[in-house]
Amino acid sequence: MANAINWFELPANNFQRAVKFYQEVLDTELSYFENGDLQMGFFPTDNNGVGGCITYGNGNKPHAEGSLVYLNGGEDLTNPLDRVESAGGKVVMPKTSIGENGFMAIFMDSEGNRVAFHSMK
Secondary structure (H helix, E strand, C coil): CCCCCCEEEEECCCHHHHHHHHHHHHCCCCEEEEECCEEEEECCCCCCCCEEEEEECCCCCCCCCCCCEEEECCCCCHHHHHHCCCCCCEEEEEEEECHHHCEEEEEECCCCCEEEEEECC
């Protein structure tokens, strides 16, 4: 098994708001898929790593408890973390050293999901 995780979905109450939040925070564009009531906004990937999306309409609900998804914070997670609050989220754990494993931070997204960043710097 190459990776323990191969896909993740972050549920949204308001799809457009969630897409706008992640595009601003990650400074990237998401691609879209729509099929009836199901809407998905896909995070960029090189097709060799873990992929994921924002999803609306499949019965999932945003949550602040349970599993924690760590997004790639890039070279230094300070950059996307600094954009969280202006994009409509809230930082709940600032950038924190995890020793030789780099740094992490936890935030609440615009939909109420608890999400984290990881970077080596």
